[in-house]
Amino acid sequence: MSKAEIMMIISGIGETLLMVFVSTLCGYVFGLPLGIALYMNDQDGIKPNKTVYRILDIIVNIGRSIPFIILLILIIPFTRMLVGKSYGTVATIVPLTVSAIPFIGRMVESSLKEVDKGVIEAAQSMGASNLQIITKVLLKEARPSLINGATIALGTIVGYSAMAGTVGGGGLGDIAIRYGYYRYQTNIMLVTVAIIVILVQLFQFAGNKLSKIMDKRKNQ
Amino acid sequence: MAELIRVSNLSKTFESKAGIVEALNDVSFEIDKGEIFGIIGLSGAGKSTLVRCLNLLEKPNSGEVIIDGENMMDLDEKKLRLKRRKIGMIFQSFNLLMQDTILANVCFPMEIAGINRNETKKKALEYLKVVGLEEKAKAYPSQLSGGQKQRVAIARVLASNPEILLCDEATSALDPETTKSILNLIKDINQKYNITVVVITHEMAVIQEICNRCIVLENGKLAEENTVEELFRHPKTSAARRLIFNSTNQVRSMSSGRVIRIAFQEANTTEPVIANLILEFKKPVNILESNISSINGKSRGQMMVQLPDDDKLADKMIAYLKKNESIDVAEVSDYE
Numbered sequence: 163m164s165k166a167e168i169m170m171i172i173s174g175i176g177e178t179l180l181m182v183f184v185s186t187l188c189g190y191v192f193g194l195p196l197g198i199a200l201y202m203n204d205q206d207g208i209k210p211n212k213t214v215y216r217i218l219d220i221i222v223n224i225g226r227s228i229p230f231i232i233l234l235i236l237i238i239p240f241t242r243m244l245v246g247k248s249y250g251t252v253a254t255i256v257p258l259t260v261s262a263i264p265f266i267g268r269m270v271e272s273s274l275k276e277v278d279k280g281v282i283e284a285a286q287s288m289g290a291s292n293l294q295i296i297t298k299v300l301l302k303e304a305r306p307s308l309i310n311g312a313t314i315a316l317g318t319i320v321g322y323s324a325m326a327g328t329v330g331g332g333g334l335g336d337i338a339i340r341y342g343y344y345r346y347q348t349n350i351m352l353v354t355v356a357i358i359v360i361l362v363q364l365f366q367f368a369g370n371k372l373s374k375i376m377d378k379r380k381n382q
Numbered sequence: 383m384a385e386l387i388r389v390s391n392l393s394k395t396f397e398s399k400a401g402i403v404e405a406l407n408d409v410s411f412e413i414d415k416g417e418i419f420g421i422i423g424l425s426g427a428g429k430s431t432l433v434r435c436l437n438l439l440e441k442p443n444s445g446e447v448i449i450d451g452e453n454m455m456d457l458d459e460k461k462l463r464l465k466r467r468k469i470g471m472i473f474q475s476f477n478l479l480m481q482d483t484i485l486a487n488v489c490f491p492m493e494i495a496g497i498n499r500n501e502t503k504k505k506a507l508e509y510l511k512v513v514g515l516e517e518k519a520k521a522y523p524s525q526l527s528g529g530q531k532q533r534v535a536i537a538r539v540l541a542s543n544p545e546i547l548l549c550d551e552a553t554s555a556l557d558p559e560t561t562k563s564i565l566n567l568i569k570d571i572n573q574k575y576n577i578t579v580v581v582i583t584h585e586m587a588v589i590q591e592i593c594n595r596c597i598v599l600e601n602g603k604l605a606e607e608n609t610v611e612e613l614f615r616h617p618k619t620s621a622a623r624r625l626i627f628n629s630t631n632q633v634r635s636m637s638s639g640r641v642i643r644i645a646f647q648e649a650n651t652t653e654p655v656i657a658n659l660i661l662e663f664k665k666p667v668n669i670l671e672s673n674i675s676s677i678n679g680k681s682r683g684q685m686m687v688q689l690p691d692d693d694k695l696a697d698k699m700i701a702y703l704k705k706n707e708s709i710d711v712a713e714v715s716d717y718e
């Protein structure tokens with residue numbers, strides 16, 4: 163591999179990390195409230211509301227069932243409206259975020275469902291408001307599980323970001339497609355794929371560790 | 383004494399796929415300020431539902447709950463939240479925040495009440511001292527024993543400076559020794575802070591240990607309301623009798639002889655009442671159940687005894703037993 167190619171791979175790593183972190187973050191900005199809303203309005207939730215739950219549920223299911231690659235093309239006008247163009251690293255953050263939101267919402271919902279009902283009841287018996295229950299009980303008690311969820315989200319978004327490469331999305335996936343597929347430079351493709359695998363492994367490892375450290379239910 | 387809680391004609395039904403459950407059916411009673419009041423009943427009797435209706439964690443279908451002159455059902459959401467701060471609650475499963483330190487757990491009710499952080503911490507340490515756990519302030523709930531967790535839960539309740547403490551099976555997950563120490567702590571709190579306590583349990587021993595008065599729930603209905611002393615000596619209903627005998631092995635009665643209940647009071651169980659009876663009449667009797675418990679160092683107990691078939695002899699035996707002032711004797715007509 164030439165020096166230029168190595169530099170290209172390094173900047174590809176940077177682009178991928180940027181895309182993944184920014185879209186995960188944006189995904190949580192919308193996905194976390196969505197997950198909380200799902201949890202609250204659920205039949206066994208704190209403020210059950212069948213209609214609201216059903217609407218949110220359907221939206222999330224639709225969002226989750228559209229394949230990422232199709233979503234990416236589908237929302238090109240929206241992407242263009244937001245960032246001015248439809249290709250490149252920054253533009254890819256938009257479809258990545260959009261596809262991450264329902265996914266994250268669902269994961270947050272299931273994390274919150276793990277919180278012991280008795281603890282919530284205790285907080286209610288002390289006169290806590292729903293907002294206080296969310297911020298001081300649910301999010302705190304579900305923390306280890308939420309971190310695990312974020313780890314899974316990161317890994318999934320790394321995969322999506324590589325897919326975005328096929329349509330000029332930038333990052334490692336872009337390099338793998340351009341060099342490996344169009345120019346038959348298998349070595350570059352293998353290196354980028356290996357880096358992607360290592361990234362996912364690292365995220366998973368760090369996430370598991372963090373979740374464990376944060377969990378006060380077990381040995382200190 | 384002044385009345386603090388009044389429950390009138392309270393009913394609650396649950397509708398589920400399995401059908402309609404009448405968890406509470408027209409229950410009425412009053413609790414006075416400063417007393418330790420018991421609610422006893424077998425599993426599924428509706429005790430938890432009842433206590434959850436007191437602070438409106440469960441909305442009753444009909445009836446009223448009046449606490450300190452205020453009808454709970456008339457309160458809007460905000461007023462209800464403020465009212466709940468005056469009604470502490472502890473649970474069988476402790477329900478502590480597992481991801482927070484002991485100190486943070488005790489701070490929690492003050493935090494949600496908007497009290498400033500420094501004061502919160504100082505007070506929390508004070509309350510931890512009351513329950514004897516100040517050295518555990520930095521530990522997490524998972525590092526404590528069941529009894530210690532319940533002490534933290536009690537400190538947490540004290541932190542909201544309540545007028546009422548509801549205990550839903552608070553000692554049911556604990557061993558007898560720990561149960562005793564937690565009950566003693568509850569008693570102390572009742573005295574020291576003048577907090578009215580409502581104890582929910584399926585164990586007669588718990589009621590006997592700390593309550594003044596109690597009600598017996600059976601299938602969602604109020605079966606009996608009584609002082610604990612009276613309930614133990616002369617239970618009026620079969621529901622109460624069943625609770626008193628809950629933990630003993632029952633022997634089916636085989637013949638048709640009449641059944642009497644003998645209640646022993648305090649420290650005279652050493653007297654061989656039954657042996658003397660048999661020696662006197664030279665006729666055997668059948669002990670169906672016996673339950674002698676030692677509470678607070680005093681022996682209390684009771685026995686179900688089946689007398690011989692001969693009616694005249696049975697009458698004489700009852701008369702003989704009734705002469706003994708240290709026991710209570712009553713015929714049981716509905717022994718099953």
Ligand SMILES: Nc1ncnc2c1ncn2[C@@H]1O[C@H](COP(=O)(O)OP(=O)(O)OP(=O)(O)O)[C@@H](O)[C@H]1O
Pocket residue numbers: 396397398403404405423424425426427428429430431432584
């Ligand atoms: N949310 C609910 N939905 C349906 N049925 C319920 C619900 N809560 C309680 N019940 C039913 O109401 C009845 C009374 O239940 P409750 O929990 O009050 O009994 P309990 O006396 O506290 O029993 P235990 O000693 O086992 O705690 C039971 O038959 C129970 O199945």
Ligand SMILES: [Mg+2]
Pocket residue numbers: 429430431551
């Ligand atoms: Mg119960």
